[in-house]
Amino acid sequence: MQCNSIKMQFKTIASGSKGNCTIILCGNTNLIIDMGISYLTLKRSLEENSLSFNDFSGILVTHNHSDHIKGLASLISKTSLPVYIPEDMYDGLKEKVPYSKCIFVEDKFLINDVEIELIHTSHDAPSSVGYVINYNDKSMVYVTDTGYINRKYLAKMVGKDAYIIESNHDEVMLMDGPYPRFLKERVISDKGHLSNKTTAKYLKKIIGPNTKTIVLAHLSEKNNTEEKALSAISAEELPNYINIHIARQNEEGPLIEV
Numbered sequence: 043m044q045c046n047s048i049k050m051q052f053k054t055i056a057s058g059s060k061g062n063c064t065i066i067l068c069g070n071t072n073l074i075i076d077m078g079i080s081y082l083t084l085k086r087s088l089e090e091n092s093l094s095f096n097d098f099s100g101i102l103v104t105h106n107h108s109d110h111i112k113g114l115a116s117l118i119s120k121t122s123l124p125v126y127i128p129e130d131m132y133d134g135l136k137e138k139v140p141y142s143k144c145i146f147v148e149d150k151f152l153i154n155d156v157e158i159e160l161i162h163t164s165h166d167a168p169s170s171v172g173y174v175i176n177y178n179d180k181s182m183v184y185v186t187d188t189g190y191i192n193r194k195y196l197a198k199m200v201g202k203d204a205y206i207i208e209s210n211h212d213e214v215m216l217m218d219g220p221y222p223r224f225l226k227e228r229v230i231s232d233k234g235h236l237s238n239k240t241t242a243k244y245l246k247k248i249i250g251p252n253t254k255t256i257v258l259a260h261l262s263e264k265n266n267t268e269e270k271a272l273s274a275i276s277a278e279e280l281p282n283y284i285n286i287h288i289a290r291q292n293e294e295g296p297l298i299e300v
Contacts, residue, residue: 050180050300054206055079055087057186057259058291062110064184064206065098067297068177071154072098074123075173075184078109081116087294095121099153100145103127104163105170105187106134114138126153128160130169161195163188166233174198180300183207186260189232191244201250204300206289209242209258209274210235211265219265229265238266238274246278255298256280259289 048069055063061078065088072093077084088094101123104110115138118125125139129146132139149160161172165187172185172195183199185191186208191199199205216226216237228234236244245256258271268288275286289295 048178050175050177050182050203051297052182052204052206052300053091053297054257054259054289054295055084056291056294057289058261058263059109060263060291061112062104062186062260063113064289065093066175066182066184068156068175070099071156071177073153073156073175074098074101074117076104076110077101077114077117078112080113081120084113084117091297095123098123101125102158102173103131103135104172104184105165105167106131107167107187110187111135111138118143126151126158128169128171131171134168159198161185161198162192163195164190164192164232166228174202177300180204182300186210188236189230189234190236190240196244196248200248201252202248203252204255204257204298205245205249205253206257206259207241207245208236208260209238209266209271210260211237211262212267212270212274213237213239215267215270216262216265221264229262235260235262238271239277241271242274242278245275245280249280249284253281253284255285255287255300257287257289257295257298261288261290263291 051067062076064075066073157176159174181202182204
């Protein structure tokens with residue numbers, strides 16, 4: 043993998059209800075978002091892409107559900123990488139992350155020359171967040187695991203170059219599917235997950251002339267299909283110059299330049 047020191051690049055390693063991990067490459071400041079896969083799985087992936095943990099500056103965590111943090115304790119015990127989180131999130135992570143490994147952040151913060159702004163999400167986890175990441179003249183959004191996006195934060199997501207955004211379920215598949223009633227109600231609630239249609243409508247509002255990439259993430263294996271997620275996007279008639287990708291559970295995405 044050729045990493046450009048000026049460009050922002052990203053790659054989804056895993057995305058779905060069984061485990062999530064994405065890497066963001068910004069010159070000499072490379073970041074891991076979530077560690078819901080094993081240390082060895084990520085290590086192998088990095089090595090296959092001519093990277094190592096020594097090339098990274100830190101770990102961002104969206105929230106404390108196991109599909110986002112189950113490999114976190116192993117990763118921080120084997121590396122010197124700090125974990126960047128809002129302080130309110132720590133109580134839900136303290137069994138996995140020593141206090142000394144944390145760097146507590148405000149809603150806007152810097153990691154070297156990368157500017158990051160928190161998007162506070164609505165999920166059944168304490169202090170869950172997404173991110174707007176800015177490097178040089180490029181910006182991208184990473185938002186998954188939220189029942190809706192508050193107008194205040196949706197405004198901060200407008201006009202970015204790239205979006206990694208949840209498109210979790212098809213509403214009909216979910217309601218007709220195998221989940222028990224309480225779980226269906228959790229998924230569709232304001233503390234649950236974004237449906238294909240909701241995500242498509244949000245994207246219609248926030249994309250701008252610089253937007254060239256959208257990655258639909260965290261698709262449910264039981265309540266969604268790639269075809270249904272893409273169909274919902276098509277229904278909103280987004281500009282055809284935007285590249286649409288699907289992040290998969292068991293297959294790495296391509297290296298994408300922002």
